[in-house]
Structures are given as C-alpha cells and as structure tokens.
Amino acid sequence: MAADARTVLVTGVSRDLGRRFARRIAAQPGVRRVIGVDVVPPRGDIGDVSFVRADIRNPVIAKVIAREDVDTVVHMSVIATPGSTGGRGPMKELNVIGTMQLLAACQKAPSVRRLVVKSTTTVYGASSRDPAMFTEDMEPRRPPRSGYAKDVAEIEGYVRGMARRRPDVRVTMLRCANVIGPHVQSPITSYFRLPVVPVVLGHDARLQFLHESDLMAVLHHAVDAEVPGTFNVAGDGLLTLSQAVRRLRRPMVPMPGFAVGGVGSVLRSARAADFSPEQLAFLTYGRGVDTTRMRDELGFSPSYSTAEALADFGAGLSPTGGRGARVVDELAGRLPAPAPTPALHGSDLDG
C-alpha cells in the first residue's frame, strides 16, 4: 500500500486528546482518511475525521478495520480513571478487553502495517525501592496488583504478544509521563487545580511532565517515523512536588499518607479529584524515566521541558497562595536602591 494513501484508525476520540490528535493527523497531507472510534460520540469538532460509533470491546471493530482497509492504528483509549465509565469494573473492561479485541482485530487484518499504543510511565509503579531513573528495560520493583497500573501492564503484555505474532506490523509503544497542559483533564491536573493541595508529609516526590502539544507531536512522530519499540516520553528535567506546587502558587497542606488517601476519597465523592492508590504512591515516592532512547532511537525531542510544561499549565490557573513570595517581592521593591537581582542570582549559585 502506498504511503500517500494511508487510512488511520484512532481509538478513544471521545476524549479531548484523542479527538485533537485525530484532527491533527487528518489534516496531514499523505493521509487519505481518519476513522475515529469510541463508544460515545466526541463532544467537540472532529473536522475531517469520520466517527464510527463502535465499542472496541466487541468484535465489530474487526469489521470496521477490514471494511475501511485500515493500515495504521493509534490506540489511545486506555483510561486512567473510572470517570464516566461508571466504576472500576467497566474501566478495566474497556482498558483490557477493549485492547484485546482491538489487537485481535489488527492481527487478523492483513492491511494493518503500523500500530502505535499510548502507554504510560505508571507501568513502572512508584515505591521507595525504585531506581532514580527507569529505562525501558527495567521492570517495576513491585508488580502492580490492581488499578490502572495493572491494566497498563496487561495491555503492554498483549501488545508485545501481538508484535511477536505479526512481525510485519511495526509496533511502537509510547510510555508517556503525566500529560499536563491548559486543556488536560486528568488525575494529576485536577490534583494541581485544587485550591489547597494536600501533600504527603515528609516525602517530596520527583515528577516529570509531558506537555499536551508534545503528546500530539510524539504520537504524530511515531506514526510517521515507523520506529518500532518501546520508548519513555517525558519533558526534560524533573521537579519535586513541593517545587511544582510552589510554582503554581498554591498553598500546600502536608499530611500523613493515609490522611491524604482519606482526603482523596472525600474529593472523589465530591468529583473534585481522584486519588487512586497508584496516584498516591506516585505523589509519595515519585518517578523518573530516562528518555535517552526517545532522543536517540525515536528521534523525538519535546519542545516543552517539565518545568515549561508546568508553567504553561499554571498560566491558566489563578494562584490561590504565594503570599510569602508577594511579601518578599514587596520588601525587595521597597529597597532604596534595588540591586540587580539577576546578576546576584547567578553569583549566588556559584558562591
């Protein structure tokens, strides 16, 4: 099949990131048709994307792939929170059974040449025994026993199985760090949107973020580049949780881990935020992934660093704290002859 007549199938288009990616890829020259699949119709404008209302949990998806002669499949419908699906049971079913059906359909369809799966760094878990930076070859120190992390671990297993059985399909798995940006609705962004942020007392997690536009770019890049393999994808650099909260100018409330879990379940019933156990572990111990392979093999470099991604996310938030910094600013402004701070900044770090 000629490369200039691609037909791309994108799953999970009812959600914002899936829909935007489908639109973006549809606008690309070289792509004949983009089919967006989901159980519920997308809320926003999908442009040239043809939407097919299909549940990837049942074999209808195989018919869609065969009928439309799909050659590239982008799987984005792995969800992190029960949210609208109505509970952990349906969520697991959508994630795991859905992926199984989709992969089975891809395996049977001779037209499929390319599979891109958006996975997550959650698959590495988060614990006190973790190495500082996970490379793609490392396993989680404690295999996940439940929740999203376990779903993703199972999904990755099926994807690897599929790659073994269909060596002619180039399979790229992108383990993305927490996606953040002004439009992203995810457990981590709703956590940072809380007016007062509860943090685990005595721990300062290391975090990495990926900007939403970089997620789009890396998926696009993966569809084009045709480099098979598994890659960690994250913005450069790390921030600690306390640093991130301070940069967002939000007050922090340190409390013991179990209390944060309790607050989390209250917030969940209030639909303000969702603290799953793996989220809590992540906010306690944090996680870092090594992105050398993303740069050298996949040939992708994100345009936002972790700090810049957070800053862009924070730009849309109204600060609820940061009084201390304002007081300091006030004082500095009152100094009769303010010394050039930027110069001192540099010499400070050297000294």
Add this chain to the structure above:
Amino acid sequence: MGSVEPPAEPPVEDLPEELVEPVLVAVPPAASSDPGAEPVEPATVPTTAGRRAAARTQERNPLAQASPAQWLGALQTAAREVFGEQWEPQLARLLAFWRRRLTGDYPVDEYGFDAEVTERFLLAALRPLARSWFRIEVRGAENIPEVGGALVVSNHSGTIPVDGLMTMVSVHDHTGRFLRPLGADLVFRLPVVSALARKSGATLACQEDAERMLRGGELVGVWPEGFKGVGKPYAERYKLQRFGRGGFVSAALRTGVPIVPLAVVGAEEIYPMIGNVPALARLLGLPYVPITPLFPWLGPLGLVPLPSKWLLEFGEPIRTDDYEPGAADDPMLVFDVTDQVRETIQQTLYRLLMDRDSVFG
C-alpha cells in the same frame, strides 16, 4: 572543646551562615528598634502643648505614630547593624534567595538533589557538629579526585548513620565537591528522612543508580556494610562486617572509576549500642531498636551523641579502569577487589586507633 575552634574559615563557607542567620536575627532588631523609635514620640508630644488628655488618646497606639519614614529609618539602621555597610546588596541577595525558595524557582537534578539548600542549610547546620563537637580531622583528602566519577567506600558505624553526614561535610569542605551517598531503601521509605536524603543528593543503593551517577561524573559514597555495620554492638567496634556481594565494586568496574577507601574512626563511640529490642524493631519495621547507656533512659537527651574525637582518612585510590571489559561479571575478581578494599580500610582503622590518644581526646 572551645579551644579547638576553627581558626579561619574559607570565605565561601562563611557566606551561607551569614545568610542563614539574619533571617532569624533580622526580626528582633526591627522589633527592638520600636523602643528606639519611641523616644522620638515623647519629644513630639510635649511640643503639642499641655492638652494631656488629647495627647493620651493618641498615645494609645504608640506604634501608629511612627511615620513610614521613621520606620524605614529604623529598618535601615537595623539592616546596617546586621549586614554591615554593604547591607543593600546583602539584603537584596537574601530576599532573592527567599523568593527563589518560595516560588520553587531553583533547579534539582534527576535524583532530586538541591545543591542550594544542601550547601546553605544542611551542610551549614552540620558543620559546627563536625568541627566543634567531633573535632573531625581529615587526612588524605588529596586522594579524592578533583573531577570525574569516583566511588568513596567507607566503614559504617554509630547506631545512627551520622558518619555518612559527617563524611559529606568533610568532603565538601576539603574538596568543594558534593558527596552523593547511596542509601538503603529504608531511608527512602521513612517520611522526612526520605525528603531530606533526596534533597541532599542521596539516591537508592542499587546497581542502576550507582552506575548512572558514576557515569555522570559524580563523587559517590557507599557504605557496603549497611545496617550490619551501623547496628553492630559496641563490643564489636572497628571490626568490619561483611561487604555485601561487592555490588559497589562491579559498579566501579563497569564505569571504570577509581575506588577511594575511607576509614572513619570515632563514629563507633557516639551512641555505644549495648542492647537491642528485636521484637520492637520487627513491630516498627526497623532493622534494630538500639539501647545505649543514655537511650532510652534519658529520653530525647539520650539522642545527644557522645563527643568522641573523629579521624577520617581517605586512602589511595584503587584504579578499576585497567581491567578488561566484562571484568565486572567475573565474581572471583569482584570478590578480590572487594577484599582488597575491605582490608585497606580495616588496616587503616587499626592504625588510626593507635594514633588517637583517647576516645574523647
């Protein structure tokens, strides 16, 4: 103790302490300048003639009478008092520092290491303990490479791993480099300790992190005896425990960095461990719960370490870059090098013990 005050500190190290203390000190002078400002007011009150009642209502809140200019003047005097003549840039620098801390505008590396807070707070806070309390004497600091990756291997003792902290201070004071310690996973499980450990540059003692740090050109510190060393009874002091599986040696071999053996004398006596409560330790998930002559009998006072005299000697670096590739996977060779390092440290310990006049000498 007071007689062994450090004669002259390098100016680089003076800076952090100066910058730390004014925060605590800057408030009292400002507050104490209020009484200083008050004498001005009585002088103005009598001039407004003899209507004492009216004057009194105004005097209710003497602070409100001070004009902003007076306040500013008082503050300036106070600032000059604290920071000296160069108070403006000093204060600006202090404010810039606080601003950075409060807005999170400081860099951390991939292990969570915060150089600024480590240098200005952690090391500055530990320095008096190292200098005046333990009177640490460092020998062979020239054996620490000035640049590039190196692995400092030390004996471990003292019930609470104070020796690691003291080694960090001593290394930084003598070479200007930060020692990046490798810690047990317990360190990263405990609240507060874990946050401090990451900020001060520690990471988990595992093959991946050790090699990553050494490849990155860091000066890495490792205590291969682990809890067997820190938690050994006082009767077994200065007897090196087993050096694990020699994981640190294979990490050094894989990355080709030199191993610097370090012998620490003095840490054994800070909390002489004469007993252990294994049942409580199991309950708390700790490796041991120590009983020392002072703890737990004296409560928190029992946590004050005994002021033993410390000697730190860095031995000659052991090169690992002239072995053929794949040497790290040869268990025989790894054990040989491990034994060589262990033997060097043990012999140095014996020699240093002979050199030391007495435990508290």
